[in-house]
Amino acid sequence: MKSVDKALGFVRRVVRGMDGYVPGIQPGPGEKLVKLNTNENPYPPSPRVLEALHAAAESAVRLYPSPEATPLRERAAALYGLKPSQVICGNGSDEILAILMRTFVGEGETIAFFQPSYSLYPVLAEIGRARTTSAPLPRVSRSSEMGDIPVPSLKAKIFLLTTPNSPYGVAFPTGWVERLLDRFKGIVVADEAYVDFAAESSLPLLASHPRLVIARTLSKAYSLAGMRAGLAFAHDELIREMMKVKDSYNMSRLAQVAACAALEDQEYFRTSRDRIIATRERFSRTLGAQGFTVLPSQANFIFAVPPLGLAAGILYEGLHSRGFLVRHWKAGIVSDGLRISIGTDGEMDALMRAIEEVRRGNQ
Ligand code: PMP
Numbered sequence: 001m002k003s004v005d006k007a008l009g010f011v012r013r014v015v016r017g018m019d020g021y022v023p024g025i026q027p028g029p030g031e032k033l034v035k036l037n038t039n040e041n042p043y044p045p046s047p048r049v050l051e052a053l054h055a056a057a058e059s060a061v062r063l064y065p066s067p068e069a070t071p072l073r074e075r076a077a078a079l080y081g082l083k084p085s086q087v088i089c090g091n092g093s094d095e096i097l098a099i100l101m102r103t104f105v106g107e108g109e110t111i112a113f114f115q116p117s118y119s120l121y122p123v124l125a126e127i128g129r130a131r132t133t134s135a136p137l138p139r140v141s142r143s144s145e146m147g148d149i150p151v152p153s154l155k156a157k158i159f160l161l162t163t164p165n166s167p168y169g170v171a172f173p174t175g176w177v178e179r180l181l182d183r184f185k186g187i188v189v190a191d192e193a194y195v196d197f198a199a200e201s202s203l204p205l206l207a208s209h210p211r212l213v214i215a216r217t218l219s220k221a222y223s224l225a226g227m228r229a230g231l232a233f234a235h236d237e238l239i240r241e242m243m244k245v246k247d248s249y250n251m252s253r254l255a256q257v258a259a260c261a262a263l264e265d266q267e268y269f270r271t272s273r274d275r276i277i278a279t280r281e282r283f284s285r286t287l288g289a290q291g292f293t294v295l296p297s298q299a300n301f302i303f304a305v306p307p308l309g310l311a312a313g314i315l316y317e318g319l320h321s322r323g324f325l326v327r328h329w330k331a332g333i334v335s336d337g338l339r340i341s342i343g344t345d346g347e348m349d350a351l352m353r354a355i356e357e358v359r360r361g362n363q
Contacts, residue, residue, distance in 0.1 A: 014129055021123040024327055034350065036341040037325040039166075039194070039301045041223035043275070043344075045258070046268035049224070052261035056254055065253040068243065072251070075260045076231050080203060085236035088243060089259070091250050093193055093217035093230030097160075098124060100213065100232070102245040104187055105130045105157050112156035112184070116167055116334050118191060121160050130157075136333070140170060143199075143296040147173045151183050158187040163202070164194040167327065167339040169297030171198045174205060181209050189213045194299035196221030196273055197280070203233065210235040220300055221273050222262040228252075229259035276300050276342050283340075283348045290355070293337075305337040310362055312338050318358030324351050 008016070024038040044050075069089035077084040090096040097120060105111055107129040113121050114137035125132045135152030149172075159180065164171040171194075172180075181188050190202040192214055205212055213234040219225035229251065232242065251259075262269070284294045284302055291307030306315050316328035316338060327339040342348065 014126060018123070018126045021120050025325060027325065033320075033323055033325045034343065034347050035325050036301075036343050036347070036351065037327045037339075038225070039220055039299070039341045040225045041220060041272065041276070041300070042342070042347060043223060043272045045223040045262055046265035048265045048268070049258050049261045052257045053254055056257040061253055063253075064249050065251060065256055067248055069251045069256045069259075072229075072231075072256050072259050072263075075263050076233075079263055079266075080233065082206070082233055083236060086206070086233055086239055088232045088234075088239050088246070089251050089256070090230040090232070090246070091252075091255070092219060092228040093191070093215045093232075094120060095228075095246075095250060096215045096230040096232045097121070097189075097191070099242050099246050100158065100187075100189055100215070101125070101128050101130070103238075103242045110156040111158050111160060112152075112154040112186075113160040114152070114162070114165065116165070116332075117160065117162040118166050118193075137165060137168065139168065139295060141293075141296070143170065143298065146170055147176050149176065151176070151179050153183065156184075156186055158189055159184050160189050160191055162191045162193075164192075164198050164297070164299040166194065166299070167301070167329075167334055167337075168295050168303045169194075169299040169301055169339075170295055171195075171200065171298040174200050174202055177202045177212075178205060178209075181205065181212060187211050187213060189215060191215045193217045194220055194301075196269075197277055197300050198298035206233060206235075210238070213238065218259050218262055221276075222259075222269060223272065224255075224258055224262055227255045227258045229255050229262075279345050279348055280342045282345070283342065283352075286352055287355075290352075290359075301339055301341045303334070303337050303339050310359055312336055314362060315355065315358055318361065319351070319354055322354040322357065324354055326351075 027033045072089050073084040073087045076087050101124045110131040111125050112133050115134040122132050133154050195201045216231040218229040287304050288294050293305040295303045329335050
């Protein structure tokens with residue numbers, strides 16, 4: 001085979017120089033691991049989703065899907081009290097974030113975010129040759145302290161606010177987001193991937209704040225991570241601009257059908273969400289009683305710092321070898337803790353036993 005070096009010379013320099021986003025490990029088929037590393041839902045989607053998918057898996061897949069995902073737009077708009085023209089649908093909210101970058105951030109312009117936040121943001125900036133600016137997000141011990149965090153004075157085109165934050169799980173109250181909209185002069189994107197597990201959303205601010213965009217996903221509370229379904233809500237004139245830069249048929253037929261059916265079954269959604277919240281609270285208390293520092297989470301995961309004498313990396317390895325996959329970042333400001341997705345009660349009990357085993361082995 002001929003050397004590929006010459007071909008590689010045509011790759012954009014910025015792409016050659018970057019690492020790309022590193023997703024959490026996805027075990028291969030047959031690998032038996034309790035997967036608590038990428039904040040998926042431990043419960044299946046609504047039975048209505050599976051019925052709708054079976055019905056849609058027919059010869060009409062030869063046809064392109066609705067380019068604007070019109071039925072889903074209408075369903076989401078009705079559910080959230082918006083006009084369909086205020087909604088855009090995407091192939092996961094990752095695509096929504098990429099669309100936002102293409103719409104608002106040109107080469108050499110700046111995006112702002114807290115450190116830590118969703119680690120995709122700097123990667124998107126790199127791809128688009130944008131700059132980044134950030135402020136440290138202080139750790140709080142109670143949710144009520146979130147409102148006291150000073151609004152950072154960052155200058156940028158857009159502020160990407162992960163709320164609830166990942167990996168910390170803490171959420172900004174609506175009043176805080178309103179203050180950010182007051183002081184920050186660009187577009188504020190509330191990345192609400194985990195908001196279904198939280199007390200508040202920024203949605204009520206939308207009507208009076210045309211600089212606000214809200215990004216949502218059906219990957220978490222609606223158990224559709226594998227289907228890829230994301231949404232954004234904004235002023236309809238902003239949505240119109242975003243529509244121009246998306247792929248023409250960015251959501252597959254099946255993803256549109258699954259997302260519509262999932263949003264229709266609100267009763268199932270509430271039951272599944274409430275179970276996860278109850279498990280999260282119980283698991284947080286148990287870990288806290290074992291000497292872990294657990295940040296007050298409003299998401300479907302928790303960030304926990306092990307007690308003195310037990311390094312997060314050692315605990316991660318010990319859990320992995322016992323068949324539990326959680327998330328650990330080897331470097332940076334979050335390397336002292338683990339992000340643990342909330343699974344079923346049974347999974348969290350088994351995880352707790354594994355944590356105790358690792359601790360005993362470590363002493
Ligand atoms: N935003 C945040 C904060 C996330 O953690 C994730 C999930 N990794 C996403 C957006 C993207 O979710 P999806 O593409 O599955 O909708």
